[in-house]
Amino acid sequence: MRFLCLYKPDKKEGVPPSQQEMAEIGKLIEEMKSAGVLLATEGCLPSAMGARVRLSRGRFGVTDGPFVETKELIGGTALLQAKSKEEAIAWTQRFLKVAGDGEAEIR
16 A cells, blocks of 8 residues: 655754764665665755645735745655554554654554
8 A cells, every 4th residue: 555644843843853863864765765665755945935725716826935834834745555553553653753743543
């Protein structure tokens, strides 16, 4: 089964990971690739460079970033190939241990 993980960090937006964090994340990414679990992963640009597009009652609305509610901002995504939701959760928990406080939504 494929699972999409949406990562929402608790860190202030625009603060890059430290070199140590990047090294640890890099090791985990390599392990996940070797295990055949990680199909794709990508970080997101800061919300200041983005826009939200909404359709309501036939009318489009566009809101340019930055966005105020940082708790709702997606910091990155990962596409996982796992045998079960439980396996996807276990890999995601390992990622969060490395990445730090935040939440990941799995679909």
